Amino acid sequence: KDPASGPGAGLDSSPKRIRQVVETSLKRLRVDAIDLLYQHRVDPAIPIEDVSGAVKNLINEGKVKHFGLSEASARTISRANAVQPVTAVQSEYSLWWREPEKEILLRCEELGIGFVPFSPLGKGFLTGKIDETTKFDSTDFRNTVPRFTPENRKANQAVVDVLARIAQRKKATPGQIALAWLLAQKPWIVPIPGTRKIERLDENIGAASVELTPSDLGEIEDAASRIAVQGARYSEGAERMIDR
Template sequence: MGMSYGYGPASDRNEMIAVIRNAVEQGVTFFDTAEVYGPYINEELVGEALLPYQNDVVIATKFGFDIQDGKQSGMNSRPEHIKQVVEQSLKRLKLDAIDLYYQHRVDPDVPIEEVAGAVKDLIQEGKVKHWGLSEAGVQTIRRAHDVHPLAAVQSEYSLWWRRPEETLLPTLEELGIGFVPFSPLGKGYLTGRFKADATFAENDLRNILPRFTPEALEANQSMVELLEDVAQQKNATPAQIALAWLLAQKDWIVPIPGTTKRERLTENLGAAAIDLSADELSQISTAASKIELLGARYPEELEKRTGL
């Protein structure tokens, strides 16, 4: 997402293709995009970059919004809309079938059974291989899964957003559904890069997030300090510890850290080689749970779109 949308100006296209291909060369097999990133240009970027590797990777994209004049204009998961936009995503991604097709956000105006039925049709037609939900509530997940089995659910999860542990993770484990945490580095905060005086580009979504006000950036440094302490003991970076902690929670959790830089890509992938003992994991979890974080993860309007 961040290559094209959400975190300031879109990055150089040729360099981003090189970063994606370098990820494949380093063993990455799972890539995530969405029609609304850009909109459209991120799917086109991913499609071009991964064209030589289609047989070796899994590509996920998402539907669920109306897009007018290049901007989101409300949610739309009506079956006829899904069947229209899947054709466009297939074309942009240069695919015959989408490996994993998520509903980007639950549409309160369309019963999830209708959404599941539409995607089930696409699976039977060979246009989609698997499907998933993003930021959905557990009852919606159960209802969707009853119509056609979900392969994955995507939601935010990290040391500074642990709500999925309450009901979401137990439900996914019960149903045998994989979990894909986005923002596993807290939109960059858990890397330790951002101090109270940090500034962001005009079109960077962090400008509107309560956890990225100067007060919150300063107040929440104790979480970064915790990661820095563990990183020093393990000869690693805070980002690697944050990712290693996530990877150790369940073997069916696949975090999707984003980056536009090759060196950060290599750093993030290094997390897979870090072995945190049961005692270390417990110590990190306990210490993190005692830290009272300042600021909501989303403004109220965006949070209302989640957990439905």
């Protein structure tokens, strides 16, 4: 999606549109090539082979270096990779959203694709800074997420309690334990936590220095297996944009 088109532009992964967006981005960013070009949502109207072919042409022209997918199914990843090797797959993954473990991570490992978890801190919830009494700004998208209703936040506090217990022992924060857990899963998993504050950036970077032993990981796994996380991670409208 081209940012100039606005948030309501919808999906358009036609080869013509992909080229147009890349050309516009190169001019706007004042660079010769885009390091990693993601298709941020799979467009059901355009065969993924056409998308991969369009990106392959741009790579051959030196305008794009690598190709990535986001929220794509294992089948789509394989089809895309058959035309143009996929470098990275970006999807939500954390201790309170583990669906990628069913198929996506296995497919990435088979094909040698890096996995980039977004929302690795559960949209902020796994930091321990949010509870059922937290009030979000009226523009905060979490107001539309079922998992963030006060009732579900209260129920899901059990996940944070597990992280907090380990964090106290490791002299770390719950957020650092959540990130360290992801880093411990596979060497080719690279989470991308977002932040607007320098102190949070420093905290996130510090997670790379937190060592979780097999015993720690087993404790987390055992505790997490006993918790049924409440609430969908997206609104119904946003959920329909996920490739299944």
